[in-house]
Amino acid sequence: MNRAYDTIVVGGGMAGLTSAAYLCRAKVDTLIVEKGEKLGGLVNTFQHQGFAFDAGIRAFENSGILFPMLKSLGIDMKFVKNPVSIGMEKLWVNLDTRDSLKSYVSMLTALFPENANDIAHIAEEINKTMGYMDVLYGIDNPLFLENLHDIGYLTKTLLPWLLRYQVNIRKAARLNEPIYTYLKRFTSNDALIDLIAQHFFKNTPTFFALSYFGLYLDYCYPMGGTGILVDKVADCIRNAGGEILTGTAATQIDSQKHEVVFSDGRTLTYKKLIWAADQKTLYAITKGAATPKTESQRLLAEQSTGGDSVLTFFMGVNLNKDYFSGRCGVHAFYTPSIQGLAALPDWKEAAKGGNGVLLDWVASYLDRTTYEISCPALCDPSLAPDGKTGIIVSTLMDYGLVRLFSDSIEYESFKRQCINKVTDVLEAFLFPDMRDNILFTLCATPLTIERETGNAQGAITGWAFTNVKMPAENRFKKIARSIKTPIEDIVQCGQWTFSPSGLPVSILTGKLAADAVCKTLKGKAL
Secondary structure (H helix, E strand, O other), rough: OOOOEEEEEEEHHHHHHHHHHHHOOOOOOOOEEEEOOOOOOOOOEEOOOOOEEEEOOOOEEEOOOOOHHHHHHOOOOOEEOOOOEEOOOEEEEEEOOHHHHHHHHHHHHHHHHHHHHHHHHHHHHHHHHHHHHHHHHHOOOHHHHHOOOOOHHHHHHHHHHHHHHHHHHOOOOOOOOHHHHHHHOOOOOOHHHHHOOOOOOOOOOOHHHHHHHOOOOHHHEEEEHHHHHHHHHHHHHHHHHOEEEOOEEEEOOOOOOOEEEOOOOOOEEEEEEEEEOOHHHHHHEEEEOOOOOHHHHHHHHHHEEOEEEEEEEEEEOOOOOOHOOOOOOOOOEOOOOOOOOOOOHHHHHHHOHHHHHHHHHHHHHHHHHHHEEOOOHHOOHHHHHOOOOOEEEEEEHHHHHHHHHHHOOOOHHHHHHHHHHHHHHHHHOOOOOOHHHHEEEEEEEEHHHHHHHHOOOOOOOOEEEOOOOOOOEEOOOOOOHHHHHHOOEEOOOOOOOOOOOOOOHHHHHHHHHHHHHHOOOOOOOO
């Protein structure tokens, strides 16, 4: 017999989980459905041979959103600081205070002494942008607070913050130009620009890229791994009477009958549906909503490209945690060469010479790219066996390049070469004698992310900034609009609804979607 729900949430990542948790707290009859066997999407910790690895996000930033959300849901979690460091060739900087920016500038100046004045001007821009974003995240986000009727809080905290917010959000909005073109205003040295910006996605907005130097100071790590957050919110849903269904995909939505057909054959009815999954899929499987606005959004989503993806290596190493503590620390961004990637031709040009030439291009790319390196056991020793360490190494990787190797049946050769090359780079520049101590290496590509999460093109932050028109809202002051769809009684949330997106935005849009549904069903916000 078909079951009717007040709300069905499709997608069990952090946006969907947040929506479901707040709906259940408000006593809304809710089912959350996830196509994968595990909840969490890109917030996920897995075990392998006694090691724990974070498969997606490596650390959390609060941004005035995460901690207030946990507090309002009554979730208790233990966090430790997750210090970030930046390394280039043999030089390193620890980002532990705002003054670390001076050390970062000194490092760049030592590497590019002829561009000292350029670097000083860029540092001014970084500092200015960090100031804008400090105001945006300066207090706990009011959406998650219970004390909004407290006159003292309203007059002394919230209203002054709102005034500063309005001013600074306008200033930040003017910095929507892609980071690479913006930096060209201050220097003509492409290698210098690469060293600053090549670990960001293509056409990342300037305000998002430059403000990240401040966000690094906000990083924290949950004891037990990032996946603990998912477990805690899922428990919150179950304890409040909500239902969770995994390993089940939505295959058809009839927006007129308010029915969803699932891969297990069930057809369920909803009053409201929250879509917290890939937006392309929403428009591909929905029928009964053929309006001009719906058709326009369907075409826009269908023709748009997912954001950048990553190539990731999960390595179990027979070396003590102290070995890595003295070299890369808990969480690092490391670039082995100051040549930068700008001097490399586009991989599509290399592909014209065949897979052999393309593999050579990949090797050159891995020599120059920026790596994100994290060692979870340095935050929580229980995440690796005694005397051993698990490290996670990732770098940006184009989905189309990997798909080309997969289509030519050379996918495994591509992964083996990448494992060998990255191991060589790490051993040469960071971890001497590492190769002989590696117990295993697992390699995840953009295809892995696409398969495991359902994200188009293995995208890790939703839509690509290279789209001519973004199929989502990208103005922070208009973020409340991001949850709207042209389909009646369907709202959306998550990384496909607002760009640029990350964990805080996913949580925020999840709460906005829950509020909108609850207001309609119960006549009040949560």
